[in-house]
Amino acid sequence: MKLNAVLFIVLAAALTLSVGLASAQQEMTKDQWQQEMNKYTQTRNDLQTKSKALDGSISEANAKSVSLDGEYEKSLDELYALVGSDREKAAAYRTEIGGVEAKAGELMRLSDADLLARSSEVKDLEAASKELWNNKLALIPEFWDRVTELDNKAKSMTETLAKQVKTYTVGTWSKDRDCLWNISKKPDIYDNAWMWPRIWQGNRDQIKDPDVIHKGQILKIPQGKEMNDEEKAAAKKYYGKKAAAAAQAVPQAPPAAAPAK
Amino acid sequence: MSKLNRMATTIGVTLLFSASLLQFGCSSGPDEKQLTSLQTLKDEVAQLEKEIKDKEGKKGELDKIIAEKMAGVKKINDDMAIVKQRLAK
Numbered sequence: 001m002k003l004n005a006v007l008f009i010v011l012a013a014a015l016t017l018s019v020g021l022a023s024a025q026q027e028m029t030k031d032q033w034q035q036e037m038n039k040y041t042q043t044r045n046d047l048q049t050k051s052k053a054l055d056g057s058i059s060e061a062n063a064k065s066v067s068l069d070g071e072y073e074k075s076l077d078e079l080y081a082l083v084g085s086d087r088e089k090a091a092a093y094r095t096e097i098g099g100v101e102a103k104a105g106e107l108m109r110l111s112d113a114d115l116l117a118r119s120s121e122v123k124d125l126e127a128a129s130k131e132l133w134n135n136k137l138a139l140i141p142e143f144w145d146r147v148t149e150l151d152n153k154a155k156s157m158t159e160t161l162a163k164q165v166k167t168y169t170v171g172t173w174s175k176d177r178d179c180l181w182n183i184s185k186k187p188d189i190y191d192n193a194w195m196w197p198r199i200w201q202g203n204r205d206q207i208k209d210p211d212v213i214h215k216g217q218i219l220k221i222p223q224g225k226e227m228n229d230e231e232k233a234a235a236k237k238y239y240g241k242k243a244a245a246a247a248q249a250v251p252q253a254p255p256a257a258a259p260a261k
Numbered sequence: 262m263s264k265l266n267r268m269a270t271t272i273g274v275t276l277l278f279s280a281s282l283l284q285f286g287c288s289s290g291p292d293e294k295q296l297t298s299l300q301t302l303k304d305e306v307a308q309l310e311k312e313i314k315d316k317e318g319k320k321g322e323l324d325k326i327i328a329e330k331m332a333g334v335k336k337i338n339d340d341m342a343i344v345k346q347r348l349a350k
Contacts, residue, residue: 009273013274013276014276030290040303044305054313057320061324068330071334072330072333072334075334075338076337079340140340142340
């Protein structure tokens, strides 16, 4: 029994000793605490200095950013002034170009046949593109590139149309009996003499008077088997004038029958 | 047996004495208040590190914005030179 008690005491003492040893290792000494305090105090001070320096840098950067905004606006005004313009006009010009670009995009997506049917719009696009060059703002790279691109698209579409448009070279009256009526009547043209206003309207740049065409003229033959409203209106006006003239004179020969000169 | 008992008793007492020394006699570390102040300092350092990281991020973004704006100003100046050339033609 006595031995058991002694053994118990020894075991308890050993256990207490090991716990004591373990906790002694975990606990900080005062020296260690002081070292930690010094280390973290220094670190805090360094970080505070760094933070303050960063505040300064951020403040400078903000100021620089604002200054650059001012510089940019001033330079932009100078750029527009170079071409006798200003921001408002540039904005309006930008919108105008956007509109023409949208139209060009729409036409570019058409098939060749559909494009031919809308050939007048291609002409309008070409004219609009040329008009854009009349504005000195076009000299500015932002606009120069866009208007150049529009030019290229208009040219491309015009070439596409040119490839599709049939032509007829006018001969003489004496040999070929060429007049708009007879040309229109040809099987390889419209096979229909009444379609002659189509040829007239498709060549307004060359034919002022549908009764007068000249040898050597190369007439565009617009595609399609029916006249559009413009062509019909032109024909109606022509016949009206003829009827009025005829009412005052002897009835004339069939319309558009003037010989080619 | 009694010799063994005596030896065991001696060892036990020695062990007990050492343990009590460690537990009660050798504890000369910082007190609770001091430990708290150390922890507060550590927390302050951690907070500062976070703030600095945020500020460095913000500075980085500002630098990027400034670079973009400088490029914009340069472009305008380049455009002016081009327009002057075109006007001269």
